[in-house]
Amino acid sequence: MAKKSIKIRAKAKGGVVSVKALISHPMETGQRKDKKTGKKIPAHFIQEVSVKANGEEVLLAEWGPAISKNPYLSFKYAGSAGDKIVLGWKDNTGKSDAVEITAK
Amino acid sequence: MQRRTFLKGTLAGSAVAVAAGAGLLSPRSVLAAWPKAAFEAKSPDAAMSSLFGSADNTPSGDIKIKAPDIAENGAVVPVSISTSMAGVESIAIIVPKNGTPLAANFKLGKSAKADVSTRIKMGKTSDVVAVVRAGGKTYTSRKNVKVTIGGCGG
Numbered sequence: 549m550a551k552k553s554i555k556i557r558a559k560a561k562g563g564v565v566s567v568k569a570l571i572s573h574p575m576e577t578g579q580r581k582d583k584k585t586g587k588k589i590p591a592h593f594i595q596e597v598s599v600k601a602n603g604e605e606v607l608l609a610e611w612g613p614a615i616s617k618n619p620y621l622s623f624k625y626a627g628s629a630g631d632k633i634v635l636g637w638k639d640n641t642g643k644s645d646a647v648e649i650t651a652k
Numbered sequence: 653m654q655r656r657t658f659l660k661g662t663l664a665g666s667a668v669a670v671a672a673g674a675g676l677l678s679p680r681s682v683l684a685a686w687p688k689a690a691f692e693a694k695s696p697d698a699a700m701s702s703l704f705g706s707a708d709n710t711p712s713g714d715i716k717i718k719a720p721d722i723a724e725n726g727a728v729v730p731v732s733i734s735t736s737m738a739g740v741e742s743i744a745i746i747v748p749k750n751g752t753p754l755a756a757n758f759k760l761g762k763s764a765k766a767d768v769s770t771r772i773k774m775g776k777t778s779d780v781v782a783v784v785r786a787g788g789k790t791y792t793s794r795k796n797v798k799v800t801i802g803g804c805g806g
Contacts, residue, residue: 614755624765
């Protein structure tokens with residue numbers, strides 16, 4: 549994968565932290581055919597995205613291939629500025645990436 | 653690495669549960685594996701049964717789905733789901749007309765709010781079904797999205 553596959557922002561307001569993340573990933577369904585060879589392009593998609601805040605699991609997203617290419621994810625949790633947020637993903641080929649940020 | 657520590661925690665959690673007699677029904681162990689069968693299910697009911705053990709669901713007006721009425725490009729359909737219900741355990745997105753209807757299942761931790769957004773692919777015009785699991789029950793809400801260019805295959 550590219551060096552940084554995850555772009556993430558976390559903003560705290562009134563005891564709620566909004567997390568927005570963009571992951572660059574092909575999210576290949578395994579149903580598309582290569583136009584030149586006529587062969588199917590193998591499936592390659594993110595299966596799991598886990599988000600932890602200060603070490604505690606806040607969200608575990610299980611995804612199928614029906615999530616769009618370069619997935620976008622946003623959610624909210626009860627927290628505050630300064631929370632250490634770790635977001636990591638894992639795809640069906642065993643690749644993974646993770647990033648840590650601090651909520652603002 | 654994160655995944656590994658998470659797994660370890662899960663194993664420890666379920667070991668405690670076994671000791672307590674709760675066995676494999678502990679919610680922690682349910683979190684452990686990607687639900688392959690649910691994502692490969694060909695119908696919304698099969699996907700729900702696979703995820704929750706039953707396809708029983710109650711339509712609810714408390715679930716809000718934010719999605720476009722008409723999606724020009726089915727490959728990228730923004731969907732937001734939120735609910736005011738208490739004790740929400742998970743939120744799933746199902747597109748009945750897709751080959752494999754289950755698009756995503758978000759499992760919420762204790763502090764997470766029941767408000768998630770993502771972007772999904774839709775093969776053709778279909779309802780988008782939000783499935784909210786709260787207090788051991790399944791609630792659903794749906795919204796029709798017209799797709800002018802399909803996002804599967806292609």
